[in-house]
Amino acid sequence: MRLPGRIDAAIAVLTDVEERHRPVAEALKDWGLSHRFAGSGDRAAIGDLVYDALRRRSSIAWRMGEETPRALALGAVVFHWAEPVESLNQLFSEDRHAPEKLTESELERLQAASEENMPEAVRADVPDFAAKELERVFGTAWVEEAMALGGRPPLDLRVNVLKAERDKVEAQLARFDVEKTRLSPVGLRVPPREGARRHPNVQADEAYQRGRIEIQDEASQLAALLAASGVDDSGGQILDFCAGGGGKTLALSAALANRGQIYAHDADRHRLAPIFERLKRAGARNVQVRQPGEGALDDLDGRMDVVLVDAPCSGSGTWRRRPDAKWRIREDALQLRADEQEKILHAASRFVRPGGLLVYVTCSLFPAENGERVAAFTEAQPEFQALDLAPAWDKVTAADKPRWATPAGLVLTPASTATDGFFVAAMARQP
Numbered sequence: 001m002r003l004p005g006r007i008d009a010a011i012a013v014l015t016d017v018e019e020r021h022r023p024v025a026e027a028l029k030d031w032g033l034s035h036r037f038a039g040s041g042d043r044a045a046i047g048d049l050v051y052d053a054l055r056r057r058s059s060i061a062w063r064m065g066e067e068t069p070r071a072l073a074l075g076a077v078v079f080h081w082a083e084p085v086e087s088l089n090q091l092f093s094e095d096r097h098a099p100e101k102l103t104e105s106e107l108e109r110l111q112a113a114s115e116e117n118m119p120e121a122v123r124a125d126v127p128d129f130a131a132k133e134l135e136r137v138f139g140t141a142w143v144e145e146a147m148a149l150g151g152r153p154p155l156d157l158r159v160n161v162l163k164a165e166r167d168k169v170e171a172q173l174a175r176f177d178v179e180k181t182r183l184s185p186v187g188l189r190v191p192p193r194e195g196a197r198r199h200p201n202v203q204a205d206e207a208y209q210r211g212r213i214e215i216q217d218e219a220s221q222l223a224a225l226l227a228a229s230g231v232d233d234s235g236g237q238i239l240d241f242c243a244g245g246g247g248k249t250l251a252l253s254a255a256l257a258n259r260g261q262i263y264a265h266d267a268d269r270h271r272l273a274p275i276f277e278r279l280k281r282a283g284a285r286n287v288q289v290r291q292p293g294e295g296a297l298d299d300l301d302g303r304m305d306v307v308l309v310d311a312p313c314s315g316s317g318t319w320r321r322r323p324d325a326k327w328r329i330r331e332d333a334l335q336l337r338a339d340e341q342e343k344i345l346h347a348a349s350r351f352v353r354p355g356g357l358l359v360y361v362t363c364s365l366f367p368a369e370n371g372e373r374v375a376a377f378t379e380a381q382p383e384f385q386a387l388d389l390a391p392a393w394d395k396v397t398a399a400d401k402p403r404w405a406t407p408a409g410l411v412l413t414p415a416s417t418a419t420d421g422f423f424v425a426a427m428a429r430q431p
């Protein structure tokens, strides 16, 4: 397929997403199944175009004067892939898979390159209520922070130090143009790709198959390292209360060098299911999986050095990877999330031993899910005190402290730390 056919396909996928309220990944998969002639390069390029159109949806719509799938796809190609608008109609006329030729008004809109007079809220490319939340954390820097949430993400890998060394894996994966991550001492990064170039399929690589690497954003790696720094080098006991598929559990296991004991728990046994295979591949031997159920954790009451709560959240920090979620989220869902987060914090806190740590993590940037939850929790349970993470940060990384660090928690963002958006806080229980 050439570019016109890919644009036409992107319009079809965006239409499916809009009209049937479908997640992008599913709509793309279906398109691939019903167009088997398209190669993997085509599918990746169509995916990139759809994702880029959604990442920049409000600013593209503003420049095009309409928010149709066609306007979004054309705008993404011209404004963000720097495709010269003058040659598009010629290309379209030479390709039978092309969309309809550009109208006069589309040509005019696509050629009027200026973003002058674009309102801040449009340039930020986030829903209005999110703009307010972001302004509460980042003040005047909120537009810059919001815009970075509309960029393309890198592909980050965590080197599993139980099985491999970072330098060696970096050399083995040199053909993927990997580089060492700046903050995480165990990370490698494939930088974001330009235009229709795609990221390598690292899961097919021997390094992945043999458990030497995991796919994990640098911010997640840091969150796990910060949590693990709450136990000493001889090991300790950590409860990963919301372990899901085990991303952070595996990172904790490696950070403890297979010493101590980690308990992986989740309220949803289906989410936990992949963990068994992943633990095996990673060679993690210090993890016990605790399936949910009445009394499943009773023996851990008041005994854990660290309890990690990687809470369910809006995911606003990961909008680069899931831009469709950015436009689907509703303001009233935030309150429901906040209530859920509060309940989980209280439920998890009973497992922290006196003198131990409750580490609270979200992949959100909204204060309603972050600092405010910590403040509400410590007010309700005064035997827990928010702990300044600065010393822990210095223990896990040689990098400077992040820009958005306060004694109540660290905020990592695409703009300030070149990671996904993450919040990490620690609360110490009185000895």
Ligand SMILES: C[S@@+](CC[C@H](N)C(=O)[O-])C[C@H]1O[C@@H](n2cnc3c(N)ncnc32)[C@H](O)[C@@H]1O
Pocket: 241, 242, 243, 244, 245, 246, 247, 248, 249, 265, 266, 267, 268, 271, 310, 311, 312, 313, 344
């Ligand atoms: C952000 S995800 C966890 C991701 C995981 N830690 C990782 O690194 O791959 C949040 C998880 O919290 C779980 N969860 C939701 N409510 C819970 C509850 N009340 N108790 C424990 N886990 C819960 C969800 O099932 C979900 O797997």
